[in-house]
Amino acid sequence: MGVIDTFNVSHFKAFDEEQKFLLKGKNALVFGENGSGKTSLFDAFKMAFFHNRLEHEKIPASDTPEDAKAKRRELYESYYNVKTKKSFSILVNGTSYDTLSRDDYKVFLVTHDDFELDDNCILLAKKLGKLFFDYGVLSPQELLDTICDDLEIAVNGSLSGYFSETVTIRIDKGDNYCCVLSDMGGKLNYGKNLSQYYNEGKIHLIMIIIYINVIILLADENKHNLLVLDDFITSLDATNRVFLLRFLFNTALKHKSLQVIILTHNVSFFNLTKHYINTYLKSEDKENWTYFNLYNLSDNHKFYPQNDDSIKKVEADLKDGIVPAEELGNRVRQLFEIQVHELAKIIISGGLEECKDILTRLRDGKPLYYNAGKDIYGLLSDLEGIVKNTTLDNKSLSGKILTTIEEYKNDPDLANIREILNKMTLFQKVSLHPTSHGILGLTPVSIKEIKESIQLVRKIDECIRGLKGKNVVNI
Numbered sequence: 104m105g106v107i108d109t110f111n112v113s114h115f116k117a118f119d120e121e122q123k124f125l126l127k128g129k130n131a132l133v134f135g136e137n138g139s140g141k142t143s144l145f146d147a148f149k150m151a152f153f154h155n156r157l158e159h160e161k162i163p164a165s166d167t168p169e170d171a172k173a174k175r176r177e178l179y180e181s182y183y184n185v186k187t188k189k190s191f192s193i194l195v196n197g198t199s200y201d202t203l204s205r206d207d208y209k210v211f212l213v214t215h216d217d218f219e220l221d222d223n224c225i226l227l228a229k230k231l232g233k234l235f236f237d238y239g240v241l242s243p244q245e246l247l248d249t250i251c252d253d254l255e256i257a258v259n260g261s262l263s264g265y266f267s268e269t270v271t272i273r274i275d276k277g278d279n280y281c282c283v284l285s286d287m288g289g290k291l292n293y294g295k296n297l298s299q300y301y302n303e304g305k306i307h308l309i310m311i312i313i314y315i316n317v318i319i320l321l322a323d324e325n326k327h328n329l330l331v332l333d334d335f336i337t338s339l340d341a342t343n344r345v346f347l348l349r350f351l352f353n354t355a356l357k358h359k360s361l362q363v364i365i366l367t368h369n370v371s372f373f374n375l376t377k378h379y380i381n382t383y384l385k386s387e388d389k390e391n392w393t394y395f396n397l398y399n400l401s402d403n404h405k406f407y408p409q410n411d412d413s414i415k416k417v418e419a420d421l422k423d424g425i426v427p428a429e430e431l432g433n434r435v436r437q438l439f440e441i442q443v444h445e446l447a448k449i450i451i452s453g454g455l456e457e458c459k460d461i462l463t464r465l466r467d468g469k470p471l472y473y474n475a476g477k478d479i480y481g482l483l484s485d486l487e488g489i490v491k492n493t494t495l496d497n498k499s500l501s502g503k504i505l506t507t508i509e510e511y512k513n514d515p516d517l518a519n520i521r522e523i524l525n526k527m528t529l530f531q532k533v534s535l536h537p538t539s540h541g542i543l544g545l546t547p548v549s550i551k552e553i554k555e556s557i558q559l560v561r562k563i564d565e566c567i568r569g570l571k572g573k574n575v576v577n578i
Contacts, residue, residue: 106327107362108196110151115191116143117404119184124406126393130356131364132380134373135397140404141366144397145214145333148364150182151193151200152210152329153235209237209326211318214333218307223296225282225310227274231317238321247280250320257316262309265350266343270301272309284309304340311335311347315355328361336372344372348379398441407441414438414561421553428550435556439527442563446520446570520566527559 106128113121117140124131124144135141150157161178162171182191193200212235221229231243238246247254255274262268270286275294283294284301293300322328336344356363367373380392396407417434420426489503 107329109194110147111192111194111197112144112147113192114184114187114189115147115150115193116140116182116184117399118143118147119187120403120405121192122404122406124395125408126362126364128362129391129393130362131393131395132373132376133364133366133395133397134370135366135368136399137368139368139397139399141333141368141397143404145212145331145366146182147193148210148329148331149212149235151195151203152205152208153212154200156235207327208329209321209323210329210331211236211314211321212331212333213314213335215335215337217314218310218335218338220297220306223298224294225284225297225306225313227280227282227313229279230310234314236317236321244280246321247274247276250317251276251280253320254313254316257319258309258312261312261316261350261354265353266308266312266346268305268308270305270309272313282309282313302340303338304343307338308340308343308347311339312350315351318361319355319358322355322358322361324358324360326360328358330355330361330363331366332363333366334368336367336369344375345379348376352379352384396441414557414564418557421550421557428553431553432556435553435560439556439560439563442560442567443524445567520563523559523562523566527556527563 107126108128110124110126111121112118112124133141133144157178158175162174166174179190183189184191195203217230217234228244228247231238231246241249251274255272259271262270262272270284270291273283273285275281275283278294281294283292284297284306285292286301291300297306318328318330336347339347355361365376367376377394380389384392393408398405398407414435417431417438421431485507486504489500489507
């Protein structure tokens, strides 16, 4: 079977330079903020394994050869990187996607868009027809004819067994395989206008359970089964995320022939999943997971295996004297930018724009809210607790609130990081930035500057490790 060891992309959507996704046959958990390249990576898997279907959906059979050729060219050019505008390359284990033998694979791709309702209903035949799943020779309609009863039993078993949900589903075979949801002892019993009777999180949960159970029923032990999940928890209730992990790891992920890649921009879910793997899986199963970050570094989108490059490695290469100073400077700069991303993850400062602004905020003395391992959400919780204390008069209440906010704004750990970041930003802009852009007329980076930058990044790394040790989200 063709377990995926390497998945390389170049000139594809967000990725201009070649990026090597080194899976080594393992499952992967990938964190990336919005704009970091997650969707591009997901689309690369879609192109690699479903390019024939993408062509078929783009080009009607009635088109003339000339029209078909033009539409095919338009389709593939839509995946070109906007900067290079070159033909892209996707290699699966070193083999180009367009010559890859699909006989060894059974692939299932799920993204956040797959949870939108059709006509405010869960119409399984229509919904499964849109999913990028390998159904073999069967159509979704024919598949449901075969697995409908087993699927209904499996979904209801999952709802009650893993999520303690009272809601059940019934699949109406005579109505486009519409899912009828029943709850409150049958008082709620609807297949139409679901959003009027059930919240988005509940509907989302049911659809996840349906998809996973379809995958379990379709998985072929004689093939390599690949599941890619892209931001699939977007509208899921936070209370169900722990139950979802338990469900996933005790059902689909128990299949040894299934290789799974989870992409998420949600730092809490990333940390929760990593914590689950490290805490509840057996040693041999833990070893079957690898972790990546996707970063947009100076407008270059890159994969970084966690703990891949390090200041220690840079120092070793500096000592050997073989690696050019410009390359070393570029690596130090990237490690510095990664640390800023990691700091943003710890304090959960929000989206990509805030992560870009974090250096400016710290440098200019603007507050970030963090105190003794608690982030902005901890501040809100503390303030809520203060407000609920009705024994305080108005003056005492406002004083207590302001004092608590100041404690978060002036945490000594952040003050220490602020000083180091101020020093490092100067090296980043003046000395290290030219190493990645080849700016003419600027003085090349010196070994002395690299050594000083290494020490500063080392200190930042030590500070951030300390914050991770305190932060409740990064258990």
